Amino acid sequence: MKYLIVVAHPDDETLGAGASIWKWSHNGDKVDVCIMCTEAKARAFRPEDNELEGDTNASNKFLGVDKIYEGTFPNIEMNTVPHLKLVQFIESAIRESEPDIIITHHPADTNNDHLQTSMACQEAIRLFQRQPPLKRVKEFWYMEVPSCTEWKINNSMITFNPNCYVEVGKEGVDAKIRALSMYRGVMRPYPHPRSAEYILGLAAMRGSQWGLNYAESFEVVLRTY
Secondary structure (H helix, E strand, O other): OEEEEEEOOOOHHHHHHHHHHHHHHHOOOEEEEEEOEOOOOOOOOOOOHHHHHHHHHHHHHHHOOOEEEEOEOOOOOHHHOOHHHHHHHHHHHHHHHOOOEEEEEOOOOOOHHHHHHHHHHHHHOOHHHHOOOOOOOOEEEEEOOOOOOOOOOOOOOOOOOOOEEEEOHHHHHHHHHHHHHOOOOOOOOOOOOOOHHHHHHHHHHHHHHOOOOOEEEEEEEEEOO
16 A cells, blocks of 8 residues: 655654554555645744754654655745645645555644645645546545644634544554654643653544554545545
């Protein structure tokens, strides 16, 4: 199976699906990551450019990611970029990666870049209709990103509703926490949702919902076979 994880910022791929990426890559599946705002200029506690790039590469390599597609769209200003440009960048990653499953942010995330990425991704997955020889995407998933997805403030939007659980075990959660720790300035002390305790607890809770030994949850919104 081939996965493409499309995210707004460096570390979103690990926060949302790090343990699953670890599991898939170690089971022989291929995982690529597409990052829209690799420079993350507006990030608090941001390291130097070369340090952030090194952190991104080290974390993804540790998880087993095969390829990273790097965009340079403006951080926390993706709403100022024409929608078409966002869509076309994701489409270019889809053409090269040829994924079976694409995973991105839930559109109700509080971070506006997450919303813009999700909306652009929803359009990009239809690329095969415009270019018939292109491989059809089999599934489209949303993921939950701690510190964004759980903030259900906007009641006018349908919030994240998981219906897919990937069992990752304690080893997978530990790998996720280690990969996150490779990003300087990302982890926070408990009870922040980007703390090791929260991430472990969320995986325990998601797993317990379906009798699994720790899990990451996703919302499958499209499936075609």
